[in-house]
Amino acid sequence: MKIKKKIPLIDQANKLGFWGGKFGGNYVPETLKKPIEDLEILFDKLKNDKKFIAERDKYFKNWVGTPTRFIKLKNLTNHVGGAQIWSKVVSDANGGAHKIYNATVHCLLAKRSGKKFIIGDTGAGYAGKMLSMAAKKFGLKCKIFMGAKDIARQQPNVKAMKKNGAEVIPVYSGSQTLVDAVSECMRFWVANCDTAAMCVGSTVGPAIFVRICGWSTSQISRELKVQLIDEFGSVPKKLKLYNCVGGGSSSFGFWNEFMDYDKKQCEFIGVEAGGPAKSKKHAAPLTYGSKIGILHGAVQYVNQNSDGQIEETESISAGLDYPGISPLHCFLKDTKRARYTAASDEDALSAYKTVTKFEKLRPSLEPSHAFSVAIKEAKKLSKDTIVVVNSCGDAYKDRGILKKRLGKKYVKSN
């Protein structure tokens, strides 16, 4: 299994949609074969269409807001005392997280296909919030599927979705989290694929959704590369890119432009959710050696029992609380291009405390997982090493959890 150079990773799947001949694919009911094929044809045409790219860039620039900031965390760097710690503040993007890129592109595609209605899943609520924003912007009706447990713990985003006119459908089956929301959304699509477009909220699902999402979030690393060159004159000799990994859309987008660099120069570190320190449950299939299986239409490493039933996960962060992982990351792991590790709930909370103590930055619980590992490793690294953490979400949505776990003083009012 090998990564090819000079070909975008999203285009390295074989004809049946498998990366490395093994991960991904299209394990879907027959009914979805046609709508998936239609979407493939449309996307493959448009992704090379100059007019479409110009349209995407126009909305990214004027509506999403590009580029998001690239800043040095000076106080944190001094406190940690090792590598230079920087952050790509993707939460600057309209709506407060990277999910806006994929949502925008899916709505543009839906418009092109003549659809008037779009559906999507959400965990942390960001994918849903952004899809509701983009749907409103482009005049599409919108329906969001969200686990009942996540609806309870991510209220600020639920309110935002409703305000944007989306219908939020609570999902009560299984663990009532993201995995069940994705299943319910796919089921709805099976029954309504003649009228509805579907947006999958991360680089998961049937291959075409992995590709569209990865293509969309790659905006992050396109910006970062320019910003690095502006700042340092060239891509630094020792660069380490830390990103939390749920489904894997922010991390993939954060790394994509640097794929062809040697990993000794540009190392990718993915941080999964290890769950509560005392619990056996986790959402870290790559870190804890989960077996290969099929989830939501794609072959991947996934938490499951010996029979093949998908196992329940546990994480303080709704956005990372997913038993599977993008086929792209399975491919990056097996080719050893990226390294994966996990941070526990407690690690993430402690990193959130540290970052907010020293910097004017409030990463949500998802990127706090990445900060936890970055801080620990930066300590042992040389001063000429550039550590960059993707702060891909804002903590406003987590205020309820932060207040409960850390006390009032960690929650600001806006």
Add this chain to the structure above:
Amino acid sequence: MLNPISHAFRKAKQENRAALLTYTVAGDSSKKQSLEILKSISANADILEVGIPHNTPVADGSQIQTSAYRAIKNGIKMNDIFKIIKDFKKSNKNKPIILMGYFNMILQYGEKKFLNKCNSSGVNGLIVVDLPWPENKDFAKKCKKKSIYFIQLLSPTTTKRRLKKIIRDSHPMNYFISMLSTTGGKLKVSPNDILKNYNKIKKIDPKKEIVIGFGITEKTIGKLKSADGLVVGSAICKEISKSLKHRQNPVINVSKLVKKLKSKIL
């Protein structure tokens, strides 16, 4: 030897009627009870579809999900499912059984081991909901070697070109999904329109048996009786749920329902 599935269709044709196929979830509501249900409905059903419960089903509606979750909660495992079938076959050697499930369960069991176990317990056909053509070509070949029918699913979204290719590669029985829906949805297309679609597909290769499923109930089954076979699933799962809720015996109620279904297609 003729696969008992083909035999069942032949017998139904001799009686000038559609074959009746039932779908129940293995282990619903318990291992013992699901075996009893199979035994008692086999008097009226021609072919028994047995569902492998899965907890991330992307094509099942709420009734079958409820049945599946109930079975999983009661501890059903793959080996229990094979045992139920084996026990059933002890007294009903010639009644055809089709296992229906999601591919991950087969993958984790091991394709080869799974097919061997199908053979030794008496499974005659397989429906794998999320293993479409052409992804299923290899596996379908392996099934054929074991004399197990791999049943292809056809949907209203399947293009004509694709229908031809799938049917060309198919085994003697195929399954037409009546409408755009997960299992158990309300019939949103008229039986006449379903039959129109069905007849178009049937023409591609009239020798292949095609059953219709999804959304069929007591009320609609009679209007579709010109098909080779008709599958009723969610309505049965719903009957089990209803019986449990009213503290009635699901075995008796489901048997009555299947008898009634049969009477509507005679």
